[in-house]
Amino acid sequence: MHDLNAAITPSGLFWIVELPRDAFRISRDGRQATLKAQNVAVVDSFQFLGPVNIPASVSFSIRWEVIGGFQPRGRGSAVAPTDPAAFLGRLADARSTGSFSGVELGFSFRSNPRVSTDRGYAEVGTHRNGVFLT
Numbered sequence: 001m002h003d004l005n006a007a008i009t010p011s012g013l014f015w016i017v018e019l020p021r022d023a024f025r026i027s028r029d030g031r032q033a034t035l036k037a038q039n040v041a042v043v044d045s046f047q048f049l050g051p052v053n054i055p056a057s058v059s060f061s062i063r064w065e066v067i068g069g070f071q072p073r074g075r076g077s078a079v080a081p082t083d084p085a086a087f088l089g090r091l092a093d094a095r096s097t098g099s100f101s102g103v104e105l106g107f108s109f110r111s112n113p114r115v116s117t118d119r120g121y122a123e124v125g126t127h128r129n130g131v132f133l134t
């Protein structure tokens with residue numbers, strides 16, 4: 001069992017890693033997006049919160065393409081801030097494809113080329129919540 005992750009930050013966040021600004025790109029019309037990263041430093045702890053951390057790296061390339069129209073979502077400040085609908089967004093169903101790989105001492109993996117969400121779900125959009133509603 002492998003758990004390639006970015007370790008737990010002092011704030012308590014986990015499975016989070018900072019990527020270069022140009023790793024994520026979105027088209028001008030907002031209908032296509034890509035995320036690409038090479039040799040991102042992570043650790044393999046073999047289990048969540050495991051006691052052993054082996055240096056590792058992952059690479060991935062993911063592409064999303066909108067396959068429908070954008071739909072408005074949320075109710076914004078028309079509801080209480082604690083209401084699950086206290087956000088505003090425009091979201092659209094999408095198809096995504098990607099490839100993933102990882103390596104550490106004595107172990108590596110590589111996904112099938114161009115794995116897709118054809119049997120799953122993907123979404124593209126924008127949203128705002130919290131203090132950004134005002």
